[in-house]
Amino acid sequence: MTPNLHIRDRFLLHFVHPPFPTMKYFSTRGGDQKLSFEETVLTGLAPNGGLYIPEHIPKLPENWINDWKDYSFVDLSVAVLSLYISSEEITKDELRSLVEKSYSTFRHPDVTPLHKLDDKSFILELFHGPTFAFKDVALQLLGNLFEFFLLRRNARKGPEEKPETLTVVGATSGDTGSAAIYGLRGKSNVSIFILHPKGRVSPIQEAQMTTVTDSNVHNIAVKGTFDDCQDIVKALFADKEFNAKHNLGAVNSINWARILAQTVYYFLSFFHIRSQLPAGTSPEDIEIQYVVPTGNFGDILAGYYAKKMGLPIGKLVVATNANDILARFWKSGKYEKVDSSSVSSETVLAIDASGVKETVSPAMDILVSSNFERLLWYLAYDHTSGISFEERQKEACATLDGWMGKVKSEGRVEIPVKALESARQDFIAERVADEETLKTIRSYFDSEPSYVADPHTAVGLAVARRLAPQNSDNVRQIILSTAHPAKFSEAVSRALEGSSQFNFDRDVLPTEFRGLLEKERRAIDVERPDIDLVKEVIERFAKE
């Protein structure tokens, strides 16, 4: 510690930055359990239902703004991730090789390139990974982390000990399944079983999943609905005996490694926008607003961590479709599944049994946002009254646990005004109806230069456009693009039908998708949505 600090400052310094020798993680719902990064990644969801968060949010090193400005995506990943992973767990060299391997599968040299729309707005394209969706950014790394940890654990075992394996099980209606399969294909000691409703997934997405023929990848085509598939997966995880025997794992968006991987493109785009400013504009004078098409709140939560680490971000903008629980939260402070105030007469495609509305941006069709709990924890923490860091953490966990209990039992919770005010300091939230989403795709296609956006990105673009008139002159908007338009060909074609200029094959279809529908496929048919039939399949194919 610097010797000439005033006593009081010294106390403050200690208070703000408690000395943590290695980064540990704990559950948002409390308990004394402190996990290493490795345990956190392999555990996923905490046994008490909470999500793991780091003991503290690390601050950026002193000269980061100069030292990091020419860094590549890989360099930035190493720099940012190593603040959250102690080098005793993964050395910097190991981390670099994991990250290099993970992003070598991306088609663009920048990994997540920034596309300029005009002087004030930019699209951050997150879809240049193997499945053309933003989830690749996180899942490519997650697969390599799983493999790294399992290989190391098994190398420490004696010759007579059984090697540790992981059986990843998930249900998909399309998008997540393919990104998970591409993240885990060919990984040692890992098998992956993805259930999809047979014949009810879009043809491109079904082909993406079932044409992967690695021996550890198993597509299960269930005769039934997506909800049937999800119910089976939930029942498998709840079956303690089966779970223990196969060491079931999930790759859903609450896994901490996924959030961490996603913080990197906020840094990269920050530097890229500064390097693209016209002569005469000082980077210090601009304020960046990130607009994020949001479902489970993972993508935008990564931006929140970046901001709290010290990345100068103006506002983070939550853009939702008609499944607008988050947009309603920022208006009212109430987090509630069913909108008690609305008399909306807007039409949606359909509403399923649980209340989820079917929209043209299906990857954002949610009832509650699983990662939102992490933000709620920080809001609870900001308004604790304890003195020490530990006291305040305990208090925040207890508050959060109460809030989540209410969501579970009553379907809603209202947070105190002060907490809502902190949420409003960092975020804005807006919702977009399908009609506006489709119109937005059309209007960006008709613009000069033309841009074809997928329906999720279009939700972001619509919100960005809505906010632009009220932004001050120094604000630059970065809209996160979460999928390639070819993945959602139906919505894109619907938005652009009647345009004589538009030709799907020429304007949208990537060469990688050509011939995909004719490739050899592998899926195991299950005749009824029956858990025992699915168990049989897993028993038959899981890694010994």
Ligand SMILES: *Cc1c(COP(=O)(O)O)cnc(C)c1O
């Ligand atoms: C998953 C997904 C989203 C939503 O991201 P969250 O992290 O769940 O908020 C948006 N768009 C696409 C295409 C996605 O696949």
